[in-house]
Amino acid sequence: MEEAGRGAVCGLLKVVVARGRSLAVRDFTSSDPYVIVRVADTTAKTKVINSCLNPVWNEEMTFSMKEPVGVIKFEVFDWDRFKYDDKMGHAFLDLQPVAAATKLRRALRLTAGETKLRKVAPDVDNCLLSDSFVIYANGEVALDTCLRLRDVESGELFITVKWIEAENTK
Numbered sequence: 582m583e584e585a586g587r588g589a590v591c592g593l594l595k596v597v598v599a600r601g602r603s604l605a606v607r608d609f610t611s612s613d614p615y616v617i618v619r620v621a622d623t624t625a626k627t628k629v630i631n632s633c634l635n636p637v638w639n640e641e642m643t644f645s646m647k648e649p650v651g652v653i654k655f656e657v658f659d660w661d662r663f664k665y666d667d668k669m670g671h672a673f674l675d676l677q678p679v680a681a682a683t684k685l686r687r688a689l690r691l692t693a694g695e696t697k698l699r700k701v702a703p704d705v706d707n708c709l710l711s712d713s714f715v716i717y718a719n720g721e722v723a724l725d726t727c728l729r730l731r732d733v734e735s736g737e738l739f740i741t742v743k744w745i746e747a748e749n750t751k
Contacts, residue, residue, distance in 0.1 A: 600738075605634075605670065613661070614657055614659055625644075669730070670736045671732060726739075727739050
């Protein structure tokens with residue numbers, strides 16, 4: 582588990598990098614992609630998937646945080662043995678909708694069931710591919726979404742972000 586930021590830990594931010602779609606070719610006919618995830622001053626990395634433009638990682642990274650604030654940055658690279666790894670695009674996700682949904686969950690005193698808490702729409706200030714919803718289910722506030730990679734000819738990342746408050750982490 583990684584610790585992001587300083588101060589008392591009030592919860593866990595789980596980031597699931599599920600898969601990529603239509604990633605850019607950086608070798609002759611394919612790429613060997615991996616993803617670097619940055620939360621505050623903490624970094625985690627997926628495994629490399631060889632020769633694949635539609636990789637499936639299904640990797641979960643857990644970060645300890647005081648609250649779900651800030652931006653998660655995703656950078657996709659093509660692994661190369663004998664030279665520098667090639668950039669394959671980047672995306673980001675603002676945690677503000679997750680933070681707002683967490684406050685709403687507390688205000689509504691939700692403890693069970695599944696509830697849609699907030700709609701998050703694509704705009705110029707985010708990398709969302711389509712409308713997404715922050716939901717509360719199984720003790721977690723979660724956003725399941727697809728991000729369009731920037732500064733690259735093609736590529737999308739399917740990710741899930743979950744916030745679990747400290748009282749639910751025992």
